[in-house]
Amino acid sequence: MQKPSIMPGFMELKPSEQLEFNRIVDVIRTTYEDFGFQPIDTPIIEKTEVLLAKENGETSKQVYKIEDKGGVMRFDLTVPLARYVAMNVNELTFPFKRYQIGKVYRAERNQAGRFREFYQADIDIIGDGSLGIVNDAEIPAIIYSLFTKLGIGAFVIRINNRKILRGFFDSIGVEDSAEVLRTLDKFDKIGLEAVKEELRQTLNDATIEKILAFINIKGTKAEIIAQLGKLEENELLKQGIEEISLVSKYLGLFNIPEAAVEIDLKIARGLDYYTGTVYETFLLDYENLGSICSGGRYEDLASLYCKKNLPGVGISIGVTRLFYLLREAGILNFGRSCLTEVLIVPMDTQLLDASLALAGTLRSAGIRVEVYSEECKFKKKLDYGNKLGIPYAVIVGEDEVATGIYPLKNMTTGEQEKLSVSDMTNRLIIA
Amino acid sequence: MQKPSIMPGFMELKPSEQLEFNRIVDVIRTTYEDFGFQPIDTPIIEKTEVLLAKENGETSKQVYKIEDKGGVMRFDLTVPLARYVAMNVNELTFPFKRYQIGKVYRAERNQAGRFREFYQADIDIIGDGSLGIVNDAEIPAIIYSLFTKLGIGAFVIRINNRKILRGFFDSIGVEDSAEVLRTLDKFDKIGLEAVKEELRQTLNDATIEKILAFINIKGTKAEIIAQLGKLEENELLKQGIEEISLVSKYLGLFNIPEAAVEIDLKIARGLDYYTGTVYETFLLDYENLGSICSGGRYEDLASLYCKKNLPGVGISIGVTRLFYLLREAGILNFGRSCLTEVLIVPMDTQLLDASLALAGTLRSAGIRVEVYSEECKFKKKLDYGNKLGIPYAVIVGEDEVATGIYPLKNMTTGEQEKLSVSDMTNRLIIA
Numbered sequence: 001m002q003k004p005s006i007m008p009g010f011m012e013l014k015p016s017e018q019l020e021f022n023r024i025v026d027v028i029r030t031t032y033e034d035f036g037f038q039p040i041d042t043p044i045i046e047k048t049e050v051l052l053a054k055e056n057g058e059t060s061k062q063v064y065k066i067e068d069k070g071g072v073m074r075f076d077l078t079v080p081l082a083r084y085v086a087m088n089v090n091e092l093t094f095p096f097k098r099y100q101i102g103k104v105y106r107a108e109r110n111q112a113g114r115f116r117e118f119y120q121a122d123i124d125i126i127g128d129g130s131l132g133i134v135n136d137a138e139i140p141a142i143i144y145s146l147f148t149k150l151g152i153g154a155f156v157i158r159i160n161n162r163k164i165l166r167g168f169f170d171s172i173g174v175e176d177s178a179e180v181l182r183t184l185d186k187f188d189k190i191g192l193e194a195v196k197e198e199l200r201q202t203l204n205d206a207t208i209e210k211i212l213a214f215i216n217i218k219g220t221k222a223e224i225i226a227q228l229g230k231l232e233e234n235e236l237l238k239q240g241i242e243e244i245s246l247v248s249k250y251l252g253l254f255n256i257p258e259a260a261v262e263i264d265l266k267i268a269r270g271l272d273y274y275t276g277t278v279y280e281t282f283l284l285d286y287e288n289l290g291s292i293c294s295g296g297r298y299e300d301l302a303s304l305y306c307k308k309n310l311p312g313v314g315i316s317i318g319v320t321r322l323f324y325l326l327r328e329a330g331i332l333n334f335g336r337s338c339l340t341e342v343l344i345v346p347m348d349t350q351l352l353d354a355s356l357a358l359a360g361t362l363r364s365a366g367i368r369v370e371v372y373s374e375e376c377k378f379k380k381k382l383d384y385g386n387k388l389g390i391p392y393a394v395i396v397g398e399d400e401v402a403t404g405i406y407p408l409k410n411m412t413t414g415e416q417e418k419l420s421v422s423d424m425t426n427r428l429i430i431a
Numbered sequence: 432m433q434k435p436s437i438m439p440g441f442m443e444l445k446p447s448e449q450l451e452f453n454r455i456v457d458v459i460r461t462t463y464e465d466f467g468f469q470p471i472d473t474p475i476i477e478k479t480e481v482l483l484a485k486e487n488g489e490t491s492k493q494v495y496k497i498e499d500k501g502g503v504m505r506f507d508l509t510v511p512l513a514r515y516v517a518m519n520v521n522e523l524t525f526p527f528k529r530y531q532i533g534k535v536y537r538a539e540r541n542q543a544g545r546f547r548e549f550y551q552a553d554i555d556i557i558g559d560g561s562l563g564i565v566n567d568a569e570i571p572a573i574i575y576s577l578f579t580k581l582g583i584g585a586f587v588i589r590i591n592n593r594k595i596l597r598g599f600f601d602s603i604g605v606e607d608s609a610e611v612l613r614t615l616d617k618f619d620k621i622g623l624e625a626v627k628e629e630l631r632q633t634l635n636d637a638t639i640e641k642i643l644a645f646i647n648i649k650g651t652k653a654e655i656i657a658q659l660g661k662l663e664e665n666e667l668l669k670q671g672i673e674e675i676s677l678v679s680k681y682l683g684l685f686n687i688p689e690a691a692v693e694i695d696l697k698i699a700r701g702l703d704y705y706t707g708t709v710y711e712t713f714l715l716d717y718e719n720l721g722s723i724c725s726g727g728r729y730e731d732l733a734s735l736y737c738k739k740n741l742p743g744v745g746i747s748i749g750v751t752r753l754f755y756l757l758r759e760a761g762i763l764n765f766g767r768s769c770l771t772e773v774l775i776v777p778m779d780t781q782l783l784d785a786s787l788a789l790a791g792t793l794r795s796a797g798i799r800v801e802v803y804s805e806e807c808k809f810k811k812k813l814d815y816g817n818k819l820g821i822p823y824a825v826i827v828g829e830d831e832v833a834t835g836i837y838p839l840k841n842m843t844t845g846e847q848e849k850l851s852v853s854d855m856t857n858r859l860i861i862a
Binding site: 001002004011013022033041050066067083084087097127253255305340352356357368374384388 | 432433434435436437438441442443444445446449450452453464465466467468469470471472473474475476477478480481484495496497498499500501502514515517518519522523524526528529534536538548558561562563565566681684685686735736737738768769770771783784787788791794795799800801802804805806814815818819
């Protein structure tokens with residue numbers, strides 16, 4: 001007999017975990033919808049020439065290719081978005097606010113917390129030719145709403161602006177600012193000393209001191225913006241400061257508490273892709289988990305396929321990794337495997353008909369109810385409810401059917417209440 | 432410049448279509464959950480030896496294989512379920528009621544209405560060693576609830592029992608009943624004459640007449656069951672009649688209207704897999720679309736991997752195909768592309784701050800609101816709301832901000848109401 005198994009690096013959950021995973025996805029989705037984002041769902045397999053158009057060797061190695069039939073499994077939701085927008089550019093309404101939640105595939109090295117199949121939950125706002133800076137403030141407003149509703153603990157959104165970084169580096173004479181950005185991006189992982197060491201490869205000590213003083217500028221958003229204003233003049237830096245000031249102002253109009261969004265000048269987001277505002281999000285009690293929601297502003301979404309200039313701003317949540325981290329940290333609650341509120345338990349098979357009739361009455365009042373209909377020992381019937389985390393049970397015996405009064409058992413406390421069907425209905429609707 | 436495209440045979444929707452597709456999936460999912468089904472989400476790529484264990488050459492040709500890295504993309508949700516149950520058999524609670532909604536892959540011949548990537552939405556109830564016949568009645572109760580909520584028109588669920596078919600065929604001396612079942616299964620597609628023609632290949636005219644008289648037994652469930660009782664005695668047939676009688680009785684206890692479920696003795700479901708009750712579902716105004724939800728009872732889910740006997744009953748909805756058929760038939764409504772209820776339109780850029788403040792107030796009352804924040808002509812701003820199907824717009828001008836009285840425009844009728852913010856909030860909460 002074969003012993004079945006799944007591919008290594010793929011996550012598969014127990015039903016109780018899956019229910020909680022789905023709750024998280026639902027909160028993400030409804031929040032995206034509440035802010036007016038339109039749903040799209042692109043194929044998991046895309047043409048090779050589309051997915052690997054910007055191919056750099058690195059991506060290609062990690063990609064799942066389809067044998068014989070052609071095509072490649074998507075490794076993110078951004079390249080498919082670019083393709084989608086370019087294909088439908090004349091039918092879409094701009095600014096195009098879209099969300100997509102779906103699985104993506106990367107054959108990464110097999111290690112704890114890294115998955116080869118994982119969900120991403122993305123939003124992007126795409127402008128036609130231009131896109132107002134107010135959108136850069138709407139993104140953290142959405143993140144704030146989302147993580148507040150998720151209820152997984154205190155969090156902070158950290159923002160920065162790539163124009164500030166590039167402007168500042170230009171002003172102090174750093175030539176390869178991309179290289180420096182990549183180093184700074186690792187600050188949280190490798191620490192101050194290692195960052196210094198890496199910077200020393202290309203920069204002199206005086207420049208390094210300036211950079212360290214710069215990323216050390218701390219305070220409220222207003223204080224940091226004031227400090228930045230004192231730096232040596234530079235056109236790009238000036239633009240960046242103007243943008244982050246506006247974002248800061250609009251955040252207030254979105255009713256985001258002052259402390260929920262911080263400016264952190266260390267945040268660079270490695271990718272060259274981003275050109276303005278960038279975002280990261282951290283759980284305050286679990287900063288070591290790293291950013292759980294990141295993104296930024298970019299110049300042009302689909303230059304490869306489309307003559308229109310399509311600037312945008314967006315974020316992505318790696319839901320599978322987030323779930324894994326939250327589960328490992330013990331933050332999640334896996335109390336139940338289904339949404340059933342009441343398990344109806346017939347004492348024996350003759351009482352199945354009466355149990356089904358009772359279930360019908362409760363169900364038509366909108367209560368989620370199951371009947372345990374298999375023949376077995378009474379204890380095993382109640383065990384079914386306990387194992388699945390069903391909060392209530394109703395035992396149906398001959399006396400109950402005769403009198404119309406049923407015991408409603410609270411499966412957590414063990415308490416029983418004797419109730420008529422209509423009282424039970426009211427009791428459960430309130431519970 | 433590349434002209435982007437997607438793989439042939441893959442469905443991709445416009446946002447307005449996607450929103451309706453998602454609504455259908457949500458109705459399916461919440462109905463499954465209301466009946467106590469537990470969610471699972473298996474990987475899209477499974478090990479080759481798992482997916483192709485029962486491989487018959489036919490399946491293998493249609494399957495998407497992963498190059499180099501190994502594995503195969505799932506072609507249904509049943510084989511993954513068998514693998515999942517076998518892997519977790521000691522942790523699951525039986526009867527195990529699971530639902531799964533996800534994409535599956537089949538490289539079918541490219542033709543209208545057939546997709547190579549499509550969603551299936553499955554439920555199965557799996558027993559440990561045995562599974563009561565009442566479960567065979569719960570399945571149509573769920574289908575009934577689901578299609579009633581979907582609101583896509585009148586429908587009927589047709590049931591039969593493979594034991595009745597096999598018992599009857601045995602009793603009239605048909606040797607290869609599997610072959611006859613496959614022929615009967617095509618009745619709706621090829622018609623009476625073609626069925627006769629096919630049956631003549633192996634059967635004599637007298638036998639064919641008996642078969643045709645048998646599948647012509649019509650009437651209410653009780654009438655058909657009574658007719659079946661008059662047929663020549665046969666153990667299997669007797670069992671089948673007993674089962675379908677019980678299912679018929681339990682359907683009443685599930686409060687399913689008598690006319691919603693018919694017995695149709697022609698229904699065979701081609702697969703050898705099914706051994707008892709079988710189901711098909713038809714839209715009464717569009718019978719030509721074929722069955723939109725089918726399934727049945729089987730002996731043993733995971734005999735390949737697991738010593739336990741795991742009988743089950745389940746159904747599957749091919750959601751992508753269903754959506755395609757409903758769209759082609761003009762049954763669906765694509766009125767909007769997002770769920771936004773109110774678009775706030777600042778007359779000019781100076782009024783953006785006041786617009787964001789108003790949006791914040793409405794949003795905190797639970798109203799889905801967007802601010803049109805781009806600089807452009809006023810008409811283009813309202814066009815955005817019209818194109819996306821947003822039902823209301825609020826125009827924010829200087830006078831409005833000064834007086835606190837805003838015009839709420841119904842985008843369908845064009846009517847405007849002048850309202851204070853609190854009146855507007857109440858008005859929108861009711862709408």
